[in-house]
Amino acid sequence: MSLLVVGSVAFDCLESPYGKVERAVGGAATYFAVAASFFAPVHLVAIVGDDFSKEDAAVFKGRPIDIEGLERTTGKTFFWSGRYSQNLNERVTLATELNCFAEFKPRLPEKYRNSKYVFLANIAPDLQRDVLHQVKVKPKIAAMDTMNYWIERTNAELRETLKHVDILMINDTETRELSSEHNLLLAAKHIFKMGPSTLVVKRGEYGAMMVDKHGIFCVPAFPLEEPHDPTGAGDSFAGGFMGYLASVGSKSDAFLRRAMVYGSVLGSFAVEQFGLDRLLQLKKPEIHGRARHFRKLTQFKL
């Protein structure tokens, strides 16, 4: 079943101890779409400027990613520039130029309006809600991301949007800020009262944790000797997670656990090289191979 993603498509300037890329196609929706497309057809809604060339759009080509919803406008594409510290565990944002993204009003093409799986990447909560309104029938799973900026500045709007989603996927700092609870279990209980029935906490090098009515499920991050660039890891995780669920058409506990693993698999590949490079070369057997590796990493018998 096809999967709708709404979010940013951007140019990134990335710098880490492993090198520098001046102008890489990035953005949350891009990472999500490429990662999810290994599992299910993706419908992309985003906006780019007239500096976004055919060559740039090639990242979506040859994959089941429909870009009818990729709006093209005059002006420049969203630009982000960041530098990572020696150990990749700290990031300095050097520039955020919203450009045409500041005027983004997501409009779903007619054929996107039946989407059963929806992912609202990190954009303004009122736009996220507007996207949900454009979907005709209540999706089987609506999931969303957000960030400290929206938690702090548009909290009421965010609360309103949260009422309409099933899964919230955020990092641990955001979880604590949104719930005003340090303990992640207490935070989850708080967040369930806001609407979502499942909380997925992304914890970077420590992996991810899912909390829902079935209980808690933890998956570690895949240990890598030389991660090169953490950009897009969380969005690739979300893409693997939602792509897998859309491919199986179920949200039972066993499938949600597997979705956590496939999310972690895609996130782990994303950080191996700069920007989208690794995901663009990735082959399906590698995904399944790493999922089995995750099993080796975590499984035990009593």
Add this chain to the structure above:
Amino acid sequence: MSLLVVGSVAFDCLESPYGKVERAVGGAATYFAVAASFFAPVHLVAIVGDDFSKEDAAVFKGRPIDIEGLERTTGKTFFWSGRYSQNLNERVTLATELNCFAEFKPRLPEKYRNSKYVFLANIAPDLQRDVLHQVKVKPKIAAMDTMNYWIERTNAELRETLKHVDILMINDTETRELSSEHNLLLAAKHIFKMGPSTLVVKRGEYGAMMVDKHGIFCVPAFPLEEPHDPTGAGDSFAGGFMGYLASVGSKSDAFLRRAMVYGSVLGSFAVEQFGLDRLLQLKKPEIHGRARHFRKLTQFKL
């Protein structure tokens, strides 16, 4: 098979947002011994002053813990006082009074000298080595802990001791400091060259990771809504880990994985209440119940 532990027995003054205990029996060897005693008989080597009463020694009573090796001397017992921050993730040491522990020269009673499983808790590396020399036949598994103090001040002594142990169990900061490597996999490779063939990295609220020739195994920390006191969690982990291995008499991969789980189980109980309180009330079926809970927390099918 019986298990030898050498380390500190102390009085702790503990303060956390959940309360305060003025004088609790603690120390690494105490937590280790109590945790390990659920699995195997323990031989304890430590030193206490004449302020350590019969009532204090009651924590070892009714358990398979032999305290012939608990030396009694004149003067005061090792005293440690610490306060935890609101979220228990920061600790301030208010006082460390070594007292009689400063003169500790571990002497193994004759019947301890055949120990097949040995754990050297965090004491001076030359003392750790001296203990190994007193063991007649090379142990099946010798494991040790250490801390930043020894890494920085007696590095050469520590390196010499590391040559003689199989398993090093330290936290992530210590792993990075000892190896001069931020990445834990590269750190493990470095440490393997120093002697140990297995590295267990204790990561607090993020669980634990084991690296050896079989690969990597990760186990999360058990999510608790209200941990009360993290004191002794790492030593209880070590106790559960080594106790389990001593009970099965094997160090194959499957057993090492289970040891990681039982270590995590004991560590998770330790933090539920102040000091040793929870471990002293703990029943064996609760241990197995939580181990099954760990399975639910981490297991998935592909």
